[in-house]
Amino acid sequence: MRKVKTAVFPVGGLGTRFLPATKSMPKEMLPIANKPIIQYAYEEARDAGIEKFVFVTGRNKNAINNHFDHAYELESKLDEKNKSQELGQVMGWLPDAGQIAFVRQQKPLGLGHAIWCARNFIAKDEAFVVILADEMMMQSPNRKRNFLGEMIDLYQNKEDISSIVAVDEIDMKDTNKYGIIKVEGAEKIIDMVEKPKTEVAPSNLAITGRYILQPEIFEYLEKFEIGSGGEIQLTDAMKSMCKTHPFYCKKIDEVRFDCGNVLGYLEANIAFALANGAIESDVKKILKKYSN
Numbered sequence: 001m002r003k004v005k006t007a008v009f010p011v012g013g014l015g016t017r018f019l020p021a022t023k024s025m026p027k028e029m030l031p032i033a034n035k036p037i038i039q040y041a042y043e044e045a046r047d048a049g050i051e052k053f054v055f056v057t058g059r060n061k062n063a064i065n066n067h068f069d070h071a072y073e074l075e076s077k078l079d080e081k082n083k084s085q086e087l088g089q090v091m092g093w094l095p096d097a098g099q100i101a102f103v104r105q106q107k108p109l110g111l112g113h114a115i116w117c118a119r120n121f122i123a124k125d126e127a128f129v130v131i132l133a134d135e136m137m138m139q140s141p142n143r144k145r146n147f148l149g150e151m152i153d154l155y156q157n158k159e160d161i162s163s164i165v166a167v168d169e170i171d172m173k174d175t176n177k178y179g180i181i182k183v184e185g186a187e188k189i190i191d192m193v194e195k196p197k198t199e200v201a202p203s204n205l206a207i208t209g210r211y212i213l214q215p216e217i218f219e220y221l222e223k224f225e226i227g228s229g230g231e232i233q234l235t236d237a238m239k240s241m242c243k244t245h246p247f248y249c250k251k252i253d254e255v256r257f258d259c260g261n262v263l264g265y266l267e268a269n270i271a272f273a274l275a276n277g278a279i280e281s282d283v284k285k286i287l288k289k290y291s292n
């Protein structure tokens with residue numbers, strides 16, 4: 001069985017779409033209900049079978065490191081007071097020692113550069129996962145294996161050694177916010193372009209923050225080509241690589257929230273709050289109160 005055991009989380013971005021909230025706080029630490037965005041992403045990876053977690057961070061991101069560490073004072077106080085539920089929320093989900101690494105992206109040169117910064121932590125003969133935490137998915141309750149897990153299954157069951165990219169159908173007017181792919185048949189990616197204008201977009205299939213990549217991607221990333229927005233783009237590296245290496249797409253079949261913008265973030269908060277049985281009816285009352 002081909003192994004996929006490592007996930008890379010690029011979390012060094014400046015969060016400029018979320019100012020002033022992200023002036024001194026990482027956008028990945030913004031909560032959806034009571035849990036920070038990055039913890040959802042970590043749990044999704046863990047539930048899909050990932051065992052090594054590499055966070056590519058930057059300045060002002062120490063709150064992320066601390067969130068994945070023990071908080072001794074808090075833990076001992078909760079323990080003293082026999083608050084076992086709260087204790088579980090603080091430390092019950094933590095990765096084991098040695099499962100997690102933090103790499104520093106010293107300059108915010110783009111998503112492609114962030115992934116390249118993780119190269120020394122990726123096995124040469126093993127595909128790895130990339131998760132963009134601000135693209136959130138809500139797993140439907142009757143689903144056993146999450147979407148990322150199904151992506152890994154798809155990769156493992158393919159005859160050829162390939163890369164897999166999650167995509168979602170979007171409104172054509174929004175193509176300039178995403179990487180857009182061109183497909184042949186149902187799932188073979190033959191081209192892609194980062195943030196095209198609607199007039200030149202090859203489809204309405206947007207890349208949505210979950211990738212399984214072969215380590216050869218680093219050969220393309222280290223060309224450091226400057227792309228959309230003056231940044232080194234992962235999409236550009238994949239675009240070159242897909243000419244000679246097979247790339248497939250898998251369409252997202254879950255509810256997805258783009259928490260990188262304020263409206264998507266608010267929607268996720270409402271949806272996750274409504275999915276919590278303990279507060280659902282109160283949340284509905286609040287929504288009603290402000291809907292008239």
Ligand code: G1P
Pocket residue numbers: 111132135177178179180194195206207208209233234235260
């Ligand atoms: C990044 C990727 C883009 C992808 C998007 C998904 O863009 O570069 O290809 O479609 O994430 O959210 P960003 O939103 O970081 O500008």
